[in-house]
Amino acid sequence: MRIRQKTIFDVIEEEGTIFKDKSVFTTEYIPEIYQYRDHQLDSMAFHSRKVKSGYAPYNMLLKGTNATGKTTTLKKYFQLIKEAYSNVFTVYINCKIHRTEYQIFSEVYKTLFHEDIATLNTYNFYNRIMDYLTENKIILILGLDEFDNIKNSIELNRTLYDFLRAYEEYPDVQISVITVSSSKNITATDLNVSTIHLPIEIGFPFYTQQEVYSILKQRVDLGFYPGVISEDLIAYISERAYRLGNLRIGIKKLEHAGDRAEYKGHYKIEKADLM
Missing domain, CATH: 1.10.8.60 (Helicase, Ruva Protein; domain 3)
Known part of the structure; x- marks a missing residue:
């Protein structure tokens, strides 16, 4: 036969x-029992205590060489803080893929509103996002993974400036930015950004x-x-x-x-x- x-x-x-x-x-997998990064998670939680009073956490920088648990720790932190606080909205962005201010705002918009409107420009995204956050008293925590890969320093500074200085136009908006870097030489921010960014550095040894x-x-x-x-x-x-x-x-x-x-x-x- x-x-x-x-x-x-x-x-x-x-x-x-x-x-x-x-x-x-897979790289997307987040273990329920997460080993050997309790110290880093505890530090992130400590610098997020203002959330219980309706304020955004401190800006943070997760820093370490490749494959030291930075991305998984960030995603675990997002998972835990969303479970604990219904007024917190988190957005994770891989800056190796989304490398411009427009792409980043577009991703935040899509995650927030569950829709993709290609006809909107950055200004439209910005205003709709900030109006929504203010009206609903939502704290936005934005995670920019491998943020050194943003296209150039101009795009990086524009992105950070628009999110971190949004309170100047929207006084009640609450936004925190958590950046993640595997680079030894982190792209410098200009004075308008650096004076408000001031991230808490959290190290990830191998x-x-x-x-x-x-x-x-x-x-x-x-x-x-x-x-x-x-x-x-x-x-x-x-x-x-x-x-x-x-x-x-x-x-x-x-x-x-x-x-x-x-x-x-x-x-x-x-x-x-x-x-």
């Missing part, structure tokens, strides 16, 4: 036996080797079925990620190894799958 060859659709639709929850290995192992072990327990990968292989991936100074590499190695094992029809990840 002739065995039918699998089509591309057969392969895509196959149910695997390796992954319990593949989303655990994880220790044991911390890297513990974080990857948590992902393994959440993302794979029991027995899929050995402790020795987790330790091997952890050591490599630590040596390269990039936790994200370890997380993606786990995902790719799982993919290779599934493709081969295996029930366990072998060292050859890590290559």
Whole structure:
């Protein structure tokens, strides 16, 4: 009897036996139990105490090398503060994608109003956003991830100026900006912005080797079925990620190894799958 060859659709639709929850290995995943960044989250909470009185948190700068938990900490902070305060509205923006003042205002508008109006200009976005925040007594916390990637210093200064000095035109508006940077040389802001920005700096040192192992072990327990990968292989991936100074590499190695094992029809990840 002739065995039918699998089509591309057969392969895509196959149910695997390796992954319990593949989303655990994505950059968007936010663990319910978030390890080794309690100090940073506590610091962000401490500088947000004015929220309970209806005022925006202090501006903050989350600073550290790549893959040190800055983005996940920001998203976890947003998650927690929105759950606690109904008058807080948060907007996360990846400045590697949205690099101009217009794009940033457009994203805030879309997130706030759940609509995309391409015919509006920055001035229209600005006024509609500020009117809404004022009328509804909403505190806006804007997260600008990798804000050094904003197109140029002119765009950066315009963006920060319009948000941080909005109170001059809208006295009751409450806005906080949390910037995130992996760069050693942060783009300088001009005097009109720097005198009002004044962010609280929160540092993100790289994880220790044991911390890297513990974080990857948590992902393994959440993302794979029991027995899929050995402790020795987790330790091997952890050591490599630590040596390269990039936790994200370890997380993606786990995902790719799982993919290779599934493709081969295996029930366990072998060292050859890590290559």
